[in-house]
Amino acid sequence: MKRSDVLVVGGSAAGLTAAITARRHYPDKSITVIRKEQRVVVPCGIPYIFGTLGSPDKNLIPDAIHDKNKLDLVIAEATELDREKKVLQTSDGEFNYERLIIATGSHPAMPPVPGFDLEGVCAIVKDVAYLSDLQKRIGAAKKVVIIGGGFIGIEFADEINKLEGKQVHVIELLPHCLALAYDEEFCTAMEEVIRARGVDLITGVKVDRVLGEGKVSGVALGDGRKLDADLVILGIGAVANVDLAKRAGLRIGLTGGITVDRAMKTSDDAIFACGDCAEKISFFGGRPSPLKLASIASQEARIAGANLYGLRRESPGTVGAWSTAVGDTAIATAGLTEEMARKHGYDTVAVEIGGVNRHPGGMPGAVDTKLKAVFERKSGVLLGGQVMGDQTVGELVNAISACVQTRMRADDIAMFAISTHPALTASPIAYHLVNAAETAIGKM
Amino acid sequence: MKRSDVLVVGGSAAGLTAAITARRHYPDKSITVIRKEQRVVVPCGIPYIFGTLGSPDKNLIPDAIHDKNKLDLVIAEATELDREKKVLQTSDGEFNYERLIIATGSHPAMPPVPGFDLEGVCAIVKDVAYLSDLQKRIGAAKKVVIIGGGFIGIEFADEINKLEGKQVHVIELLPHCLALAYDEEFCTAMEEVIRARGVDLITGVKVDRVLGEGKVSGVALGDGRKLDADLVILGIGAVANVDLAKRAGLRIGLTGGITVDRAMKTSDDAIFACGDCAEKISFFGGRPSPLKLASIASQEARIAGANLYGLRRESPGTVGAWSTAVGDTAIATAGLTEEMARKHGYDTVAVEIGGVNRHPGGMPGAVDTKLKAVFERKSGVLLGGQVMGDQTVGELVNAISACVQTRMRADDIAMFAISTHPALTASPIAYHLVNAAETAIGKM
Numbered sequence: 001m002k003r004s005d006v007l008v009v010g011g012s013a014a015g016l017t018a019a020i021t022a023r024r025h026y027p028d029k030s031i032t033v034i035r036k037e038q039r040v041v042v043p044c045g046i047p048y049i050f051g052t053l054g055s056p057d058k059n060l061i062p063d064a065i066h067d068k069n070k071l072d073l074v075i076a077e078a079t080e081l082d083r084e085k086k087v088l089q090t091s092d093g094e095f096n097y098e099r100l101i102i103a104t105g106s107h108p109a110m111p112p113v114p115g116f117d118l119e120g121v122c123a124i125v126k127d128v129a130y131l132s133d134l135q136k137r138i139g140a141a142k143k144v145v146i147i148g149g150g151f152i153g154i155e156f157a158d159e160i161n162k163l164e165g166k167q168v169h170v171i172e173l174l175p176h177c178l179a180l181a182y183d184e185e186f187c188t189a190m191e192e193v194i195r196a197r198g199v200d201l202i203t204g205v206k207v208d209r210v211l212g213e214g215k216v217s218g219v220a221l222g223d224g225r226k227l228d229a230d231l232v233i234l235g236i237g238a239v240a241n242v243d244l245a246k247r248a249g250l251r252i253g254l255t256g257g258i259t260v261d262r263a264m265k266t267s268d269d270a271i272f273a274c275g276d277c278a279e280k281i282s283f284f285g286g287r288p289s290p291l292k293l294a295s296i297a298s299q300e301a302r303i304a305g306a307n308l309y310g311l312r313r314e315s316p317g318t319v320g321a322w323s324t325a326v327g328d329t330a331i332a333t334a335g336l337t338e339e340m341a342r343k344h345g346y347d348t349v350a351v352e353i354g355g356v357n358r359h360p361g362g363m364p365g366a367v368d369t370k371l372k373a374v375f376e377r378k379s380g381v382l383l384g385g386q387v388m389g390d391q392t393v394g395e396l397v398n399a400i401s402a403c404v405q406t407r408m409r410a411d412d413i414a415m416f417a418i419s420t421h422p423a424l425t426a427s428p429i430a431y432h433l434v435n436a437a438e439t440a441i442g443k444m
Numbered sequence: 445m446k447r448s449d450v451l452v453v454g455g456s457a458a459g460l461t462a463a464i465t466a467r468r469h470y471p472d473k474s475i476t477v478i479r480k481e482q483r484v485v486v487p488c489g490i491p492y493i494f495g496t497l498g499s500p501d502k503n504l505i506p507d508a509i510h511d512k513n514k515l516d517l518v519i520a521e522a523t524e525l526d527r528e529k530k531v532l533q534t535s536d537g538e539f540n541y542e543r544l545i546i547a548t549g550s551h552p553a554m555p556p557v558p559g560f561d562l563e564g565v566c567a568i569v570k571d572v573a574y575l576s577d578l579q580k581r582i583g584a585a586k587k588v589v590i591i592g593g594g595f596i597g598i599e600f601a602d603e604i605n606k607l608e609g610k611q612v613h614v615i616e617l618l619p620h621c622l623a624l625a626y627d628e629e630f631c632t633a634m635e636e637v638i639r640a641r642g643v644d645l646i647t648g649v650k651v652d653r654v655l656g657e658g659k660v661s662g663v664a665l666g667d668g669r670k671l672d673a674d675l676v677i678l679g680i681g682a683v684a685n686v687d688l689a690k691r692a693g694l695r696i697g698l699t700g701g702i703t704v705d706r707a708m709k710t711s712d713d714a715i716f717a718c719g720d721c722a723e724k725i726s727f728f729g730g731r732p733s734p735l736k737l738a739s740i741a742s743q744e745a746r747i748a749g750a751n752l753y754g755l756r757r758e759s760p761g762t763v764g765a766w767s768t769a770v771g772d773t774a775i776a777t778a779g780l781t782e783e784m785a786r787k788h789g790y791d792t793v794a795v796e797i798g799g800v801n802r803h804p805g806g807m808p809g810a811v812d813t814k815l816k817a818v819f820e821r822k823s824g825v826l827l828g829g830q831v832m833g834d835q836t837v838g839e840l841v842n843a844i845s846a847c848v849q850t851r852m853r854a855d856d857i858a859m860f861a862i863s864t865h866p867a868l869t870a871s872p873i874a875y876h877l878v879n880a881a882e883t884a885i886g887k888m
Contacts, residue, residue, distance in 0.1 A: 394868025402846035419765035424838025
């Protein structure tokens with residue numbers, strides 16, 4: 001029986017960040033990361049393996065981080081958990097722990113659609129060997145159908161479309177791609193960008209079945225259309241990996257994740273959970289949130305890792321901040337869209353501001369940037385912001401996210417101390433976020 | 445006698461923003477902007493006229509903004525102010541007002557150094573004709589000496605250096621360029637970037653005199669060196685334009701600006717001031733701040749404009765957030781540097797974090813990014829952050845600025861809901877700002 005004061009199951013964004021955080025907060029504890037993968041892929045980088053990066057080998061989380069943070073690394077599968085004895089069974093023997101962090105991640109959703117079991121229908125599994133195989137399949141394919149027009153679907157579509165001689169279709173059930181993350185006008189704008197690059201987007205249509213005998217040959221849509229396909233890629237969501245936790249009797253939440261409190265503690269005082277396997281609570285209203293993102297995983301991991309031997313931090317809930325890019329166009333969101341805010345029951349004031357992101361407008365790199373901010377009418381609190389423009393929106397949305405998490409009011413944001421520069425940002429007179437706040441005040 | 449409910453003197457970042465804000469908050473008031481310039485240059489864009497933009501005509505604030513916001517525009521010089529009668533005398537007649545906003549800006553500092561009066565010694569005056577003339581002088585010059593290695597000096601140097609056949613020297617009195625805005629390690633790193641582009645930086649040396657008979661021929665330095673020069677450009681600071689206010693008996697502050705309270709109201713209840721002409725109070729500790737930036741001017745203008753007919757907003761003070769770029773390298777700061785914080789008397793914990801700004805590191809555009817965060821030890825509150833990297837630091841610093849203004853503690857920032865993406869930001873595990881907070885906590 002081996003032992004480690006702190007045992008972390010899972011070595012991706014959540015597990016690794018939790019272990020690093022535990023090391024920072026508890027320098028004298030022994031900390032072991034147990035993971036089943038020989039090598040760990042950067043989860044968000046997966047779509048970029050196939051075009052931009054060129055190989056799964058170029059999309060790995062470097063293992064040197066473990067040594068640097070004095071973390072023991074064991075490559076093994078966790079099989080059973082005896083909570084009473086505080087013992088984790090693994091394919092490499094038993095481990096005794098004082099504190100356990102479960103960061104087992106998620107696996108691709110696989111609804112019972114006819115034909116999803118055919119050869120040539122691939123989900124996105126976070127495994128180097130699987131992704132190497134998928135890369136070969138993509139290389140050989142001419143007609144690729146991607147089912148699901150969320151971030152992963154869009155990113156895969158654009159990367160595969162960059163390769164020679166591919167015809168790429170994306171099928172999205174909702175009226176728009178990215179519709180779970182952005183308001184309609186942003187979805188439409190991004191759809192235009194993607195279509196202009198040659199990807200065929202088919203929205204508001206369901207997949208009836210995948211066609212083929214043994215191997216995929218096409219996709220039958222709900223509207224009667226049939227698309228030829230020699231490869232089908234599924235990007236339709238993820239399901240929390242909770243088997244180990246469930247068998248050990250830990251409580252499971254409404255969205256299927258391991259139930260945790262604000263400290264990221266499970267129903268067992270010695271066990272924490274974080275990342276895709278953990279149930280999330282929304283920052284807005286406190287109801288369960290289905291979001292699964294590496295950035296959320298890291299955030300939760302920093303809470304779990306800090307609280308192992310005493311309460312040091314409590315999660316404010318999941319804000320939901322994310323971004324993507326297609327070519328030179330990036331889109332990003334933090335907090336609630338207008339549509340989401342309405343569904344939450346908020347009385348909102350939403351404002352959209354356009355204009356270039358440099359000043360004067362003739363500065364190199366200036367592109368039109370669109371920002372939408374959603375405020376709660378009565379309090380003036382910023383509930384969320386969406387922004388579309390160049391690469392800089394990837395950080396601009398973090399300024400928005402800061403305002404959201406600190407519950408800044410429109411009036412506070414109107415007095416925001418902005419840093420502006422001709423070559424880097426919009427002008428101080430026309431800075432989108434501040435002007436959105438000013439405009440919203442007039443409508444409250 | 446003409447009359448306007450609201451009269452704004454000055455039409456640049458402060459005056460224009462104040463007028464727009466007044467329009468938003470008081471839709472029924474008549475608002476007149478009085479300015480002496482036929483056309484208004486974008487103040488921060490001035491250095492870029494000479495290389496990137498190519499002409500002062502490409503660096504103008506568009507006058508269409510006045511119509512769009514129903515602002516009357518009068519091109520005239522304000523000459524006298526009779527506060528008792530609420531009458532402003534101008535070169536275009538008298539104007540009666542209910543509320544007056546003074547936004548008269550600043551003019552270049554001109555210390556009594558011998559030779560500063562020679563032909564060919566030019567300050568940076570915000571005037572189209574002056575700048576057109578300066579452009580001709582720069583075109584004809586071969587050896588340019590820039591006195592002052594702050595933002596303006598650096599930006600002028602790099603832009604002039606881009607032109608064919610120029611030799612450019614910058615003389616800075618302090619040990620480093622940009623030393624009033626960044627800690628030494630950032631100054632040094634930026635100096636390397638500038639030197640690698642061919643600009644000669646001479647630091648820690650004072651200018652004894654400018655040489656020449658009638659026309660400039662060189663610059664004599666305090667260390668005995670002499671530099672040949674056919675053009676000398678001064679970038680050594682700015683002085684508030686307060687003549688009108690002073691003659692009218694308004695109170696003047698310690699740094700020479702018009703004294704204002706948190707509402708941006710002067711010692712006269714009907715008169716507000718904002719921008720470079722107004723005295724500033726630091727967000728940190730409340731003492732006078734010498735900063736003069738267009739972004740601060742706009743912020744103050746949004747406060748002044750909103751408060752004209754009733755207190756709606758109070759200034760939290762001047763945070764100080766600014767950025768610049770040389771080639772592909774940008775540098776930005778918000779709040780206090782470690783050095784400034786020490787001078788303010790804070791007991792600080794400062795942390796510097798390096799690492800690439802994309803993930804994995806092989807993503808296109810990935811460059812090493814350096815972020816330094818300064819925390820107050822006891823409270824954990826973020827006092828400031830500096831960052832150097834690519835263009836995206838121009839907005840990343842606004843996320844930092846948001847954390848500073850909302851007085852987020854290191855522990856709050858460790859739980860920051862970040863948006864991350866392979867093509868846009870650092871990884872969620874290694875996100876600089878969050879890791880700086882985590883690292884700082886271990887040192888508190």
